[in-house]
Amino acid sequence: MTAGDMSARDQGLARGRGLTLDQVWIIAAVAFVVLRVFLTPILPHDFWWHMATGRVIVETGAIPQADAFSYTRAGEPFYNQSWLAQLLMFGLFQAGGAPLMLLVQAVMLACAYGLLVRLCIIRSGSARLSAGLFMIATLPASFNNWVVRPQSYAIPLFVASLYVLTLWRLGRLRGLLPLLALPLMGVLWVNLHGSFVLGGALLALTFAGELARRVFEDRAEARAWASRPVGTAEDVLARPERPARPPLWQLVVAGVLTGLAWLANPGGIAVIGYVRNLLGSSQVTTLVSEWAPPSIRDPFGAIFFLFLMLGIVILAYARRPPDLVDMLLAGAFLWLALGAVRNNLWFTAVATPLMVCQAAAWRREDAPARPAFQGVPALNAAIAAVLGLALLVTLPWVKPALDLPPSVGALIDETTPVAAVEALRAGPERPARLFNEMSYGSYLIWAAPEQKVWADPRIELYPYEQWRDYLALSEGVDAERLLDRYAVDAMLLSHKYQHDLVEWARAHPEQWELRYEDEQAAYFVRA
């Protein structure tokens, strides 16, 4: 029996008697995704500069090809791959501000993870197990990556690709037609985010896994047939028919079309070079924490490794071997995740159906199938209503009125230097060479576009040496020499990330005059 055959034994999705407990589990899983998004303020790093680029595209009618936001790299070429996402973000912000951005983010992720839960239910036949494992394992291991930025637009595309490919190989989607969704999504994806190559990876790994599985299964069947006990004529003649399998050429066609779809972007084939350069960029892989391998000392790194341990235990005690394609996908994406924190997201998405499917196989196959307890419809409805109410009161338009702590109640993360930038803009004279905290650079690009920045989260734009100086300066090391070297005339600093430099500037009032300070930021001007 394959995983996909485990359809209705304990699915328990009874219809027509009101809300079942299974349905409450599914609602809860999706609701928690939405709640997490609603209660997470927008981080500045990869938000504002993308929005500002979207604004430039709208205003100029062209995608910028060179840096126009910094004074340290002004005019240097910069490949702006996520132009469509930037346009979308800017359009949404114009239409409804931060609340609409959060709502769209929540809807996108709810759709993506709802589809993932549905895939798990199809694979395992158990709504409760699917939703339960999703909530206790997948959700915590994924949500540190749910930041409002172009990557978020890629998540639904990734899950949809996984969904289509899985259902195709299970025989639930037949023919080439469903696979044509992949190149169509490819066109969108290649203009939204650099992770578009992962769609191709899903396709290629599915093809490789299916091919290997067929070879292994055919060999096993031939061996079994050759060594069968022969006693009657039926033993010789009644060779069992091979199971119907979707033809692999369909995957090849879909793969070729998806590859061609990637060319449908303003840079053409150059987009592949962009991804390669990004992955090989030493400043990106060594300086940016989310491109660094996960560390167990970081809470989300620890959650990731716990997720991995849970996977090991589930796989070790399942009563049937896992699907080869699932294993191949999980192995490849695990390798990616071990290389960079930001890839946890993709790994958890491909590993969850495998884990649910194998966890379902913990039960003995000969165990009596009993209908799952579906609760009391009225109580189920009440639980769903409470969840709905929680969503309503945390809506971005409502939650500011609740007086929640800023870490969950704010729309824009409190580390965004809104007041400090206003103070800078209101000052009598504007600095020509401002040194700024990296994420502050992102906000400055948006809120004070005329103020060129020293650096911002476009890590690959700036040379490695500059980032090393940034780190040294932020720790207050060799500050005088470095500030002189870059001829810095003002500093917009973060108390949280540049405490040592703030203290250094305070200790040198004859050189640095404090013009503005709040809980988050300090603004110094050379005296």
Next chain:
Amino acid sequence: VTDRPLLSNPARVLPALRLDHLWAILAVSVVAVLISLNPTAPNDYWWHLKAGQLIAEGGIPTTNLFAWSLPADHPYVYQSWLGELLFYRLYQLGGLPLTIFARNLLGAVAFALVAVEARRRSGSWRLAALAVVLAGAMTMNNFTTRTQNWSWIPFVLVFSLLGRYVDGALTARWLVALPLLMVFWVNVHGGFIMGVLVAGAFAAGETLRRLLRQPYALTWRRLRPIYLALAAMTLAVFANPLGLGVIGYLRTLLTDEASQRLINEWQTPTPRTLAGACFYLSVLAVIAAFALQRRRPTLTDLLLVCGLAWQAFVGARYVVWFGMAAMPIMVQSLAPARSPLAGPARISLRERGGGAAANLLVAALLLLLVVGVQPWLKPLLPLPEPYRALFAPVPGAPLMFSSDTPVGAVESLLAEPCAGPIFNAMAYGSYMAWALYPAAQHFIDPRVELFPYRQWLDYAALDSGHDVEALINRYGFACVVLDLEYQPELAAAMAQRPGWVRTYADGQSEIWRAR
């Protein structure tokens, strides 16, 4: 399972040394050669050897001694005193080459024990070979000569003895060896705690199996010796000069901010290094083996694998324990279910090659290879120049110590002593403790937990060539002994400083003196 055919009509008579054995011998030989070829970094070698000398001459020291940046009587725990003393006695007996040979031998025996344990669990020497190769590959960054070497064999023995007892291959009296091992272990290296943890995992896992009434779970009567062994091992931990204080030492070591934040081997392994990639590939292999298992791991196996994996995720220095225990467990899952009747017949069918004589010849050649790379013979081999360039010209010890051993620089300091406090690269501090102390002291060395975190931050700043003037003034350095490979920015900064002159340079090290 015996190697003697049990069937009345076996396919053929098996030679004593079979092709199967050769696989394992090959794997152990490859790892032994890898260990022997590995240059010993100065970091954790020389200062331990110096401590061994001090212990031999006047008892276990309890204070800093080697560094001027802290008072000489600043407390410091020489927990690995016996490991240090053993290395020093070996040095007295056969010079530096004998200490390196000890490392090679300890490694070869430890990985041979891994092979034997993997064979016992899987029933296959070929799978045992796989276990050894994977364990060796992920450990390659841990092959330097240091007191951790003394922990390798005790670890495999604890793991193996308990595993054999649980499988019914050994009687309870064998467990008496465990506390005795611990008495040795707790005095040679801080890794002794692994013995207690492994025994604890066996006790917890087997108790759970009993409580869950799993098939082949030990009876309560057979569990009792494990509990007693665990208790005795815990008590044996206190048989050291510090007594109960050894726990406090461990706590200090594991929570030391500088070690946890700044030292590479205390960080989560990264797949961007070869050893890290091998480690994570092995994790993937464990997952695949458990998922596609032919034999399901027991709860104890799972506890061991997950616990040791977690520890390895915490710091690269713990990968060695994961390799030595998890790889035998992994190959156990890959092995077919045991069948006492089919085993020898299958082995017989697989046996190919030239028979006993040819197999012996291959084994002898492998042994020759391992012997040929030992410290006394290695310099005679026509080794490629890039490999030779990895080593420093330590007198009497060619091709043994890595090129960042500052032999020439320290000779220069001995010939022309520095007029004041010396700044030095961290690893150099270790060699300076050996070759310079007590004639001169250094700024910092790899006893990371000894020095305050602030001092490490200053060291890191100087390392990067930042704040050079302020830091030189603050500490009053009269000499800077730097490593060009790791401190090029500092070298560039020194070249631009007026009032300083370079008095020594050899391509690896430089000495700058204040005029």
